[in-house]
Amino acid sequence: MRSTLKQALIILFLGLSPYTAMAEDIMIETFEANPESRWRFFTDSVMGGVSSGQIAFLEEESRSFARMTGRVRTENNGGFIQMRTELPDAASAAATGVRLVVRGNDQKYFIHLRTSGTVLPWQYYQAGFEVTGNWTEVRLPFTDFQRSGRLLRTTPAAESLKSIAVVAYGRDHEAEVDVRELGFY
Numbered sequence: 001m002r003s004t005l006k007q008a009l010i011i012l013f014l015g016l017s018p019y020t021a022m023a024e025d026i027m028i029e030t031f032e033a034n035p036e037s038r039w040r041f042f043t044d045s046v047m048g049g050v051s052s053g054q055i056a057f058l059e060e061e062s063r064s065f066a067r068m069t070g071r072v073r074t075e076n077n078g079g080f081i082q083m084r085t086e087l088p089d090a091a092s093a094a095a096t097g098v099r100l101v102v103r104g105n106d107q108k109y110f111i112h113l114r115t116s117g118t119v120l121p122w123q124y125y126q127a128g129f130e131v132t133g134n135w136t137e138v139r140l141p142f143t144d145f146q147r148s149g150r151l152l153r154t155t156p157a158a159e160s161l162k163s164i165a166v167v168a169y170g171r172d173h174e175a176e177v178d179v180r181e182l183g184f185y
Helices: 001-015
Strands: 039-043 052-060 063-074 081-087 097-104 108-115 125-130 136-143 161-170 173-184
Touching: 039 052, 039 063, 052 081, 063 081, 063 161, 081 108, 097 125, 125 136, 161 173
Parallel strands: none
Antiparallel strands: 039 081, 052 063, 063 173, 081 161, 097 136, 097 173, 108 125, 108 161
16 A cells, blocks of 8 residues: 555656556556546447446545446357557566456456457457455466467567456456556566
């Protein structure tokens, strides 16, 4: 908590964007300063699916966060909703994983990474995480990410990252996941 407050004060003092890398080579998204200009919401409707949902940017106890809600349906070869942002800068080559602070409806969600090597729309790296009703820090090492196909490297390279997404995926369910911080460690 103290480290997060210190980083937020540095960002405000220096006038940096929420994406700016800190001294520890950690890039942080705090969902402040117009996150709607950086984040996009997608459903499987882009490929004929019937899932639906939305993303909202909210504040609670003076802390900003993103909330993704929706209904994931596997009908018509569908099965996902996601909120995604393009990364203005790749992570440091020294980064070893993704760090996020999340809460939600006691279900499993996923982080999807796209790199300079994921050129086809269906290519990504995926790692799952569980949420509860309480804010929790999650750390996902890059070695835990599974590639979507054999044409990709086994493990994503931090310096080649292009986008990151929070995804409700793969089964019929009601999704609700809040994300307060997102970065690399």
